[in-house]
Amino acid sequence: MRKALAAGAAVRPDKNRWSMSHLPFYLMILPGLLYFIVFKYVPMFGLVISFQQYDPFVGIAKSPWVGWDNFHRLFMEQDFPLLLKNTFLFAGLDILFFFPAPVVLALLLNEARLKAFRNFVQTVLYAPHFISWVVIVSLTITLFSSQDGMINQWLSSAGLGTIDLFASPGWLKPMWLIQNIWQGMGWGSILYLATMASIDPSLYEAARVDGAGRFRQIWHITLPGIRYVVVVLFILRLGSFMDIGFEHIFLLQNPLNFHVSDVFDTFVYRTGILQRDYSYSAVVGMFKSVVGLVLVMGANRLARKFGQEGVY
Amino acid sequence: MSSTRSTLRDGVFQLAVVIILLLLTLAVVFPFLLTVTSSFADSKELLLKNVVLWPKHWTLDAYKFLLDNDQFVRSFRNAVVITVVGTAINMALSVLMAYGLAQPGVKGRTAVNFMVLFTMLFHGGMIPTYLVVNKLGLIDSYWSIWLVGAIAPFNMIVIRSFFQTLPKELKESARIDGCGEFKILWRIVLPVSMSMMVTFALFYAVANWNTYFQAILYLNDSDSYPLQVFMRQVLIVNPSELGLDVTDSGYTYTPAVRHAVILLAALPLLVVYPFMQKHFSKGMMVGSVKG
Numbered sequence A: 001m002r003k004a005l006a007a008g009a010a011v012r013p014d015k016n017r018w019s020m021s022h023l024p025f026y027l028m029i030l031p032g033l034l035y036f037i038v039f040k041y042v043p044m045f046g047l048v049i050s051f052q053q054y055d056p057f058v059g060i061a062k063s064p065w066v067g068w069d070n071f072h073r074l075f076m077e078q079d080f081p082l083l084l085k086n087t088f089l090f091a092g093l094d095i096l097f098f099f100p101a102p103v104v105l106a107l108l109l110n111e112a113r114l115k116a117f118r119n120f121v122q123t124v125l126y127a128p129h130f131i132s133w134v135v136i137v138s139l140t141i142t143l144f145s146s147q148d149g150m151i152n153q154w155l156s157s158a159g160l161g162t163i164d165l166f167a168s169p170g171w172l173k174p175m176w177l178i179q180n181i182w183q184g185m186g187w188g189s190i191l192y193l194a195t196m197a198s199i200d201p202s203l204y205e206a207a208r209v210d211g212a213g214r215f216r217q218i219w220h221i222t223l224p225g226i227r228y229v230v231v232v233l234f235i236l237r238l239g240s241f242m243d244i245g246f247e248h249i250f251l252l253q254n255p256l257n258f259h260v261s262d263v264f265d266t267f268v269y270r271t272g273i274l275q276r277d278y279s280y281s282a283v284v285g286m287f288k289s290v291v292g293l294v295l296v297m298g299a300n301r302l303a304r305k306f307g308q309e310g311v312y
Numbered sequence B: 001m002s003s004t005r006s007t008l009r010d011g012v013f014q015l016a017v018v019i020i021l022l023l024l025t026l027a028v029v030f031p032f033l034l035t036v037t038s039s040f041a042d043s044k045e046l047l048l049k050n051v052v053l054w055p056k057h058w059t060l061d062a063y064k065f066l067l068d069n070d071q072f073v074r075s076f077r078n079a080v081v082i083t084v085v086g087t088a089i090n091m092a093l094s095v096l097m098a099y100g101l102a103q104p105g106v107k108g109r110t111a112v113n114f115m116v117l118f119t120m121l122f123h124g125g126m127i128p129t130y131l132v133v134n135k136l137g138l139i140d141s142y143w144s145i146w147l148v149g150a151i152a153p154f155n156m157i158v159i160r161s162f163f164q165t166l167p168k169e170l171k172e173s174a175r176i177d178g179c180g181e182f183k184i185l186w187r188i189v190l191p192v193s194m195s196m197m198v199t200f201a202l203f204y205a206v207a208n209w210n211t212y213f214q215a216i217l218y219l220n221d222s223d224s225y226p227l228q229v230f231m232r233q234v235l236i237v238n239p240s241e242l243g244l245d246v247t248d249s250g251y252t253y254t255p256a257v258r259h260a261v262i263l264l265a266a267l268p269l270l271v272v273y274p275f276m277q278k279h280f281s282k283g284m285m286v287g288s289v290k291g
Helices: A002-011 A015-021 A023-051 A069-076 A080-098 A100-111 A115-130 A133-144 A150-157 A169-197 A201-209 A214-239 A246-252 A264-274 A278-305 B002-039 B043-049 B061-068 B070-101 B109-121 B126-135 B142-148 B153-165 B169-176 B181-192 B194-209 B213-218 B227-235 B255-288
Strands: none
Touching: A023 A069, A023 A278, A023 B070, A023 B109, A023 B126, A023 B142, A023 B181, A069 A080, A069 A278, A080 A100, A080 A169, A080 A264, A100 A115, A100 A169, A100 A214, A100 B002, A115 A169, A115 B002, A115 B255, A133 A150, A133 A169, A133 A246, A133 B002, A133 B227, A133 B255, A169 A214, A169 A246, A169 B002, A201 A214, A214 A278, A214 B002, A214 B109, A246 A264, A246 B213, A264 A278, A264 B126, A278 B109, A278 B126, B002 B255, B043 B255, B061 B070, B061 B255, B070 B109, B070 B142, B070 B153, B070 B181, B070 B194, B070 B227, B109 B153, B126 B142, B126 B213, B142 B213, B153 B194, B169 B181, B181 B194, B194 B255, B213 B227, B227 B255
């Protein structure tokens, strides 16, 4: 009897009661929603100060509108070509070398047969993800400091001369890239490994029967198996194409390498926070975000054109 | 005959894989090993070499120095406060939102989901966010750090996907018993999601512990700086003068102290992390399910 009643209630839900019963869920979503509105969407609309001569004392409502003046000023800025060049060089290196690194590592780990060995390597290689840039840059300084660093002592005793990693601008980009890979390669491989684990093992068996070696199995089975994840992560990465990672580059920056290490991120910090030229630096932020958005939409379209599912 | 050749080829391939992986492992372990051993060396030995693989005399001087250093102790305590409170806020907001959005039949959840996803592709950037924080009067307060990073969109989405995979029957029985939705979440859903919760609490804790940029952006009072900012002053400000140098604060830090700082800053995370590693791939797998 009671069972029947309960079943009846489930079949014929009362419209009002139904939405009331969802009230707790709306209450749960509310704080998070407020967070996204206040700290993500308000700043997004705050980008209108790019078109103003923003004055913090009178606020957005009363600051004078200046149209495209700030954009004009940015593109005419003496340092603009340099900032653009540096930013694109770092971003390009990152996509060319850092992005594929976790894929390669995942392939290697996937091929390693001894499970205990694999687990050990994974545990060690994930660890740098938990290390801050301050620590990573410090470790590099200790190992490579000009005269007395251990690496330089080895190099000079081997008759190879010494390298001055922090004083010579030429070493900045390789150092930055290697530190990126050192920190992020292991962590980045997790998702690929998890995807590889879900590939049907019978595919490999069939390939072996057909006489395919390890490389051909990787090429024809493993890589196609993770293709979707690679494409999605690549598209998402393009969204932050111009985000070089302020913290890391800021820590590596010094007067000697300034002309190759100054990127939009550090420029925004300098003009916006240190010189309080809010409108001008907001323009730079907007420029960065728009470039990212355009790249994402372009890449997504391209992916769909080639028969891949995109991000959206 | 062709099969012996292919086993040989497989063997060579396997060996190459193992060697490359070992080299990579060494590249990660070696700097830390040096840091650990060097932090126990005495300053005379380090003055000549900067780092040593095996100190001649083991000493705890560097650690004693740090524990007596007010700035270090204060910044360490600040980092603990930022991490503990921050992670609690992160988890509360992320789990509540994820659980609410995981319920079928909640109106507007597609719109909210899109809203969250969009922030991963487009954002206002450093300056407009700074202006909001300033307007809310949060400058020089830890609330700036806690609130600006309250929810990581990616983490929230993964937690939501996980909640969506839980069987409905789990909640039905509790609902018939008259439990409220909050109680169901607390008493039934969270206990069965423990490994997930632990994983994400760790992710958030790491981000909070490593906070550097937001601290220099939003905090002006050096007494409230967390460990990472203190470390920058000790370790990076003046890299050209190793040995004994005078930093901003006027203190002198020997190389052994530098190594000890690095170690103490990395230690809390490196100690808890191996115990949680097995959960990561499981957790991340749920997130890779599109949705």
